[in-house]
């Protein structure tokens with residue numbers, strides 16, 4: 001699943017090619033149309049398909065920003081600001097190509113769901129193998145309240161204070177640290193890979209209850225999460241499964257991970273263990289992590 005660093009990579013590659021361009025025309029796959037007829041809202045949420053296409057047509061992309069694991073396309077149409085909020089789900093990917101045939105990998109080319117034809121003769125293509133990604137067209141963020149509950153960006157000055165205050169709530173005190181740091185209302189954009197990694201590097205057991213960790217340890221843990229996220233951004237993200245940037249390239253962070261998916265602890269060389277927390281698999285070293 002793409003996490004913050006992977007989404008940052010997508011946004012950084014989208015910005016130079018898509019900012020300032022106008023969407024001339026929108027195409028939606030027959031798969032999404034059929035799913036709509038069956039009463040489902042695959043990928044395109046909160047609007048019907050025809051109005052979605054019509055509202056996006058002739059909209060200019062004024063700005064693209066990452067917020068947590070979401071991509072915000074700020075749009076301008078007929079002097080009105082629109083906001084398209086999208087996330088990549090498990091297997092979503094954007095491609096900037098002249099033709100869909102230019103998408104090198106079959107698995108993406110076979111699962112194209114939304115095409116924006118741009119005024120520069122190119123297209124922005126959204127492909128998604130498992131269709132867990134989402135697109136939501138709104139006039140502003142408050143039309144989808146969960147967005148307003150997101151923790152500050154981890155790189156913002158207020159994020160550490162927010163984390164410490166949230167961790168004091170009874171709701172989190174009794175939870176495992178792993179589930180707590182993966183909660184988007186506590187920390188933005190820290191998913192399974194980076195939570196696993198930061199806890200290992202801090203030698204904290206993922207199942208340890210928050211109330212059993214002192215503030216003195218929580219502060220450097222937060223800093224470690226930020227460091228791991230930054231390290232991954234620099235490495236171009238992790239390509240554990242289907243992450244690609246818009247040029248179809250995979251990132252290199254997976255080679256730098258010390259615990260996620262590892263059979264053996266790199267520090268003490270004993271076999272790692274796994275525990276499921278909040279439905280996600282957590283690797284840890286039973287000797288190093290307490």
Ligand SMILES: [Zn+2]
Nearest residue numbers: 265268285288
């Ligand atoms: Zn160990």
